[in-house]
C-alpha cells in the first residue's frame with residue numbers, strides 16, 4: 001500500500017502497519033514506522049529532536065490506540081535523525097544490531113548544540129543553517145541506547161505478527177537493519193534507501209550498500225518505506241541501486257584522472273531523474289569517502305571540514321545558476 005502523495009503524516013501501508021513520513025527528506029527530515037497487532041506495538045526509529053518525535057508519537061497515539069504505549073523500539077541505525085528521540089519511549093525494549101549499538105554515542109547532543117550555536121566557521125555555519133534552526137533544539141536530549149542487541153538476524157513477534165530484523169551492514173553505517181513485517185509484505189529500510197534526495201555516503205561500505213539493495217529486492221514485499229523520501233516499492237530500490245553503482249563508477253573515473261575531491265564532486269553530472277534530486281552538495285561527502293577508501297591522502301577528515309566543503313559546493317552551484325561563469329560550471333552548464 002503506497003500513499004498517493006508525498007506529504008507529511010502517518011500513512012497506513014499494511015494491516016496495522018504505518019509509515020510516518022517527513023518531506024522533503026533533507027537534513028533531519030527522516031521517516032519512521034509503526035507496526036501493531038492487538039495491543040502490541042513496535043516503533044521503527046525515533047526522529048532528530050524531542051519536538052519532532054513527540055509530534056509523531058501524538059499523531060500515532062491519536063490514530064492507532066495500540067501505539068499509546070510503545071512496547072518495542074527498533075533503531076535501524078545509529079544516526080541521530082533516527083535515534084535522538086529515543087528517550088520519549090523510555091520503558092520500551094530498544095533493539096538494534098551490535099554494529100549500531102557500538103556507534104550509538106558518536107555525536108553527543110551537547111556537542112551538536114554547541115556547534116550550531118557557537119561555531120562560526122564555514123562548516124559550522126552550514127550545519128547551523130541546515131540543522132540549527134528553530135526546528136532543531138538538542139539541549140534536553142539524553143542519549144538512550146539499545147537495551148538489546150543482535151548480530152545478523154533476529155525475529156520479534158508483535159502480537160501474532162512476525163517482524164524480521166536483518167542487519168545488512170556495513171552499508172550506510174556499520175550496522176544497518178532492515179525491518180521486515182512479513183505478513184504485511186512491508187520493509188522499513190532506514191537510511192538504506194534515499195529517494196529524491198542525495199544520500200550521505202560517508203561511512204559504512206558502498207559495495208555493502210549495493211548488496212543491501214539486492215537483499216531488499218529479494219524480499220517478498222509490496223511496499224518499501226525509505227529513510228528519506230517517499231514510500232515506494234521495489235522500483236524505488238532498483239532506482240537507488242542504480243544510483244549507487246553510477247556514482248561509484250563515475251567517481252572512480254575522476255579519481256583515476258587525478259581530479260581533487262571537490263573538483264570531482266562538482267564535475268559529476270548525473271542523468272535524470274538523479275539530476276533533480278535535492279542536496280547535490282552531499283556528493284562532496286560521497287566523493288571524499290570514496291577517495292579515502294581508494295587510498296587518497298588528500299581527503300577531508302574532520303566532521304566540520306566536510307560540511308565546509310558542502311557549503312563551498314552549494315555556493316558554487318548557486319553562482320553557476322546565476323550565470324557567473326567564473327565559478328567554473330563544468331558540463332553541468
Ligand SMILES: [Zn+2]
Nearest residue numbers: 077079172191
Ligand atoms: Zn543515516
Ligand SMILES: [Zn+2]
Nearest residue numbers: 030081191227
Ligand atoms: Zn537519516
